Each structure stands twice: as C-alpha cells, then as structure tokens.
Amino acid sequence: VATEVGVGEFDLIRRHLQRVGAARADVVLGVGDDAALVRPRQGMELALCVDTLVEGVHFHPGVAAADLGHKALAVNLSDLAAMGAEPAWATLALTLPDADEVWVAEFAAGFSALAGSVGLALVGGDTCRGARAVSVQVAGQVPCGQALRRRGAQPGDRVVVSGTLGDAAIALSHCLDPQGRMLPAGEDAAARQWLLNRLHRPSPRLALGEALRGVASACIDISDGLLGDLGHLLTESELGASIELSWLPLSAQALAVAGESAARAAACAGGDDYELCFTISEACTMKLTTLSARCGVALTVIGRIESEGGLSLRDADGRRVTPLATGYQHFAR
C-alpha cells in the first residue's frame, strides 16, 4: 500500500474535471468538496445507475481518450434512456496507470462534449492509480411513477428496437485486430469508419426514452446483445416472445463489411449496441412513425410478446432457429 506525497492528484482533478458538462442551476456545490450538493426537482424520482469500463475487457489499450470519455458516459446514459429518465448529474471514478495530463484532458473533453449536449453536469470525481478503468455513475430524473421498466410487457405487445443492431460487434470483429489496431480497408473504408464510430461513440437514445413514457409497456437497453437483454425483459415480465430474425435492422455498413450472415449474428448477440428494445401495445404501433421522426432514430418491429415463456426465433422461411449465443458475459462459466 503506497504512501506518496505531492499535490498531483488534487491538481489533476481540479484542472480537468472541474467544469465538465452542462452548467445546471440545481448544482448547489460541484466538484471540490467532500461531496457535491444538488437539488432534485419536486415530484421526480431519481434513476441511479453505474457502469464500469475496464481496459482489456471493455476497451482496447489504444482507444482514444476522448472516445473513452464519450463512451463511459454514453453507456450510462443509455441506461437512463431505458428508464425514460432525463440526465442530471454524474460522478466519475477514474483509475489510471499514471498521471498523464494530456490523456485526462482529452478524456474530459470527450466526456464533457456529450454531457453538455444532454444537459448533464459532472459533480464529483475521484482519480486514483491502478489498471486503467472508468466507472461512471449517473443520476437522472423522471416524473414519479412514469419510469419505464423491464417488467410490464403484455401478451400481444410488439417488440421494437431502435437504430440498427450489431454494428459495434462487427466493428470489433471485422475492422480491428485483437490488439485494437485498424485492419486494412479497401473500398469499404467509409463503412468501416462508420462502424468504428458506432463502437466508440454510441448515441444514447435519451429523446426516445423520454418519448416512450406512457407509451412503452417495458423497456431495456441493449448493451450485452439483443437476445440476452430481451431475455431479461421477458424474465422480468414473466412472458415469452417470438422474434423474426429477418426483421432485425441491419446497417448497410455492417452488411457491406461483414456480409449478411455475420451481420445478423452480430445483431442477435453482439454487445455494445446501446439501442433500446421496448414493447408497445398493438394499438400503439401506429405511433412508431411519429416517434421515429421526432426522436431521429429508426424504430423496427421485430416480433411480439407471447404468453408462453421462452424466446422463439424464426428465420426468413419461418423455420425455428436456436441461437448459439445469447449475450456478452464478463464471467463465463
């Protein structure tokens, strides 16, 4: 257990993590005291969550600091989106192998750009030495009783996903080598760059999440692969679902770079999508077009909720398919 003396840590935190994200009137006291002080709005519930990204597990050692700053926040915002909550405040625990100020400045810039764009303030930070890892905790606000949950789907509801699925997994498997270096590109360079952007700079579907309050019957964010995460929603709702694999939304870029078979497999079980998977009554499906236009993201019906448990998958010919993999797991057994 090291005991070292200096002024480095405090300076590092102060300089780069002090004014990150939006300036909010409800932040009474930000970074720099024993704790931050914030004032929640009346009539709101708080949505609280935490997600950690560890070097070598969730990101390659060479990833750009600004990308990591964006992503560490984005994965948490995706959880808030899945609850229908509006982002408010975040704290950050940053573990670094050394006090590399350029790295911290770039990390903070990536984090701050996303935070500012969604109105979130960073109110607390802790920096310490160790294997590189980023843990972000966010607090969002949602009117009492209106949060979206995994539980609540009804038989007959349609299963809907936002955006396209599998892009990040294809970027990992087709655009980067195991060390995270870019593989040589041909005519598909633009498609590869787009896929890498999907991996490194996910867009949390916050506007969609808020718009789904009172509309979706259940919701989850897809971080560990569609089938695994949909499985959680079904478990919590105590229902099953039939999914049409041929309906899964694939990007033109994933199809161009990886081909249909790999793209579809990635859409089923690849991680890092950060899209929303939600259920909606049949009557509400007519709202999807408007919702999609309003929130600026594609919405695709991929199946329906069944009263019988389990996940039933069908291919384009109507044959039942058994998935090989159902999600990303850090602890395989």
Place this chain on the structure above:
Amino acid sequence: VATEVGVGEFDLIRRHLQRVGAARADVVLGVGDDAALVRPRQGMELALCVDTLVEGVHFHPGVAAADLGHKALAVNLSDLAAMGAEPAWATLALTLPDADEVWVAEFAAGFSALAGSVGLALVGGDTCRGARAVSVQVAGQVPCGQALRRRGAQPGDRVVVSGTLGDAAIALSHCLDPQGRMLPAGEDAAARQWLLNRLHRPSPRLALGEALRGVASACIDISDGLLGDLGHLLTESELGASIELSWLPLSAQALAVAGESAARAAACAGGDDYELCFTISEACTMKLTTLSARCGVALTVIGRIESEGGLSLRDADGRRVTPLATGYQHFAR
C-alpha cells in the same frame, strides 16, 4: 476485448448484491433493472460522492473481503458525514479478477452490515472482470442550505478533530509487513489488533456530522492525513490556522506500539483516519462536551483559525515546526 457467453455475471450480482443494506420505503426499484428508482424527500439537497479502492494502492491483496466491503462503504460515508448528510442510497462498481462467489458473499456481508446499521440501501451494482477494485457511490440527504462545507471557517474559530489520529497509518507501518501480513506481536497484541481494526473497519462519524449542522462553520473528513485535509479546508476558506501538535489526539494503542514520535507524525500526515476536522466559533466550544457525549466520539481542539494564510505548527515547547509530509497522494510528482 473479450466476448464471452454465460449467465455468470447476472447470477453473481443477483444473488449477492440484491438485498444489501437497509430496506427503505423510498426505494421504488432496487437492483435488477437498467437503473434504480428512488424518491428524495422534499426540501432536501442530495450529497453525492464516489470513492474507489484499488488493490495494491488502497488495500493489500490479502485483505479480508468483509473488511473491504465495510471499508469501501465507510470511506464514502465519511464524506457524507463531513457534509452533515444522512446516508440514503449507494451504487457499487466491483471489478474482480474472477467470479469468486465466496469472496463476493463475504464482501457483500461486510458492506451490508455497515449499510444496514446506517439505514443505507444498495440500489445498483455493476460487476466486471479486471484488477480488483471497488468503487462506491453514495447519495445522502441534507436539509436545503444546511450542508457543511470546507468553506466557511472564520478567524478565531477553533479547529477540532474527532477521535484519535494516525491509528491506521501506525497499523500499516508497525503491524503489517509490506505484503500486508501481520508482524509478530508481543504483549501489545491487543493494541495491534485495535489499530488494525482502525485501518480495516473505520467508523464514519455520521452522527457527529449531522449534529454539526448549524454548529460547525466548516468541515472536512480526514482521509489523506490531517495537515493535507486541513490545508484544503483553509484553501477553501481562504484563511490560515495555527495548530498545536502536542494537542493532537493520539490513541494509547498507537503510543504503545509506535512510540510518541512516530504516533505524532502519523497523526499529522498518515492517511485513512476517516475522522472529521471542523471549525467552530469560540462561543460554540462549550457545546463540544455535549456533542462528544451525544455522538460517542472524542472531540479535541487542536488549534485556531488565523486571518493570515498558511498552516503554522507548534510543538509542545511553542517552537514552530515544518512538516515533512502533508498528505497521501496517489500521483506523486
């Protein structure tokens, strides 16, 4: 970047981190959805903070899991105590080299016992693989405008500390070898055990923090050594202080194991005390006896706030002393 498949992670989290700490009526939704939902009390500000403990930096590899569970929460509760806030909810990011369920169960038990005793609920958790580290985020509540801050000390105020200082640092330097194994004890075995308990099981001064609302003019928790942390309070208050080193409260155990010189040095600059350092007007010093009795912790005046900046230290003979070290730093420069 690993892609593994299984059900381990979710099971691990569910089984051991699901009902940790107090059952609170204001927890609408706990562990197990994309985010937890909680309802803050009206008229309260939230105090938010995060602290990370990294193996090899903040704790020895061999530390008992239950002790680590206690301490990871305690260091955060100490921050809430320093704000005068009442603990409410926590989230936990646990990074582990492997899915050792016995370890997780013991960790959870240590965390839960402390959380339960202070009325805090664990509402969210994230478990992932990597070098062992624990990041805990806590949210506390404090009536609007009543939080204690580092800023606010006035010239002439007395500087007060709770408990005894330097015990954890003496435990590290005198009771454990560099690998964290216990050094052989003689007649002082009980004293050594008491010091190790101070290192591994700090008692956050929550009752004191709450009792200091409206009484203390400024407050900070001592986690990185008295002189360093008092320095932060002085910087924020834009004032100085004169401290009588001979007044620092030393435990009989630290004196017995390490001798007066080492014990006093540890009280000045050793880390991991988790006591409070606060300032109080001269008129309020008469309240200290009652406060001490009510909160069950010794309170010792160690000096006074001066209008001139800087920290002036005096030994028992009234001579000015220059400290060699002023605090614990993870990034020395």
